[in-house]
Amino acid sequence: MTMGEPALRDNYEPVITVVDTLSEHIQELGRNLRDRDIKMAEIAGLLPHRALWRVWRRSLMCKTAFLDNEVVAIWGVMGTFLGRMGKPWLVCAPEAEDFPMKLVFRYRSELRNMLKYFLILEDWVLESDKKTIRLMEILGFKFEEPKPMNGINYMRVTLSRED
Secondary structure, three states, X not given: OOOOHHHHOOOOOOOXXXXXXXXXXXXXXXXXXXXXXXXXXXXOOOOHHHHHHHHHHOEEEEEEEEEOOEEEEEEEEEOOOOOOEEEEEEEEOHHHHHOXXXXXXXXXXXXXXXXXXXXXXXXXXXXXXXHHHHHHHHHOOEEOOOEEEOOEEEEEEEEEOOO
């Protein structure tokens, strides 16, 4: 049975569990990332599992989401204690897109928790990544005009306590 099969059953409601991230979760998800997460690691000049390992190690807080006992997403926030700005991140397995709204609502509550520690959450999104842009819109982020960095257009997105 694959992750996509349960979605075909009538009235299937997946169970999402969120726990503190362990190194085993990083290893598992690092072998099963969405194409767009792999692309972001490549743009940074890193192997995908190495990029995931780095953001996990640099994060103040990190959570793993399981969908029926399989790691489907890991998120966290980088920054400094008593800092003004946090840098949230989210990396997913392809199976996370089978039930996107369930994860979006959970991640939104995690962002609200991050805003207890930071005044502003900031990220940079590829202008061409329409799915991530849509996710950020749903989550309430505000967008700035695209800016080129190393020949690639990015948009700065922010979410503040006042939003």
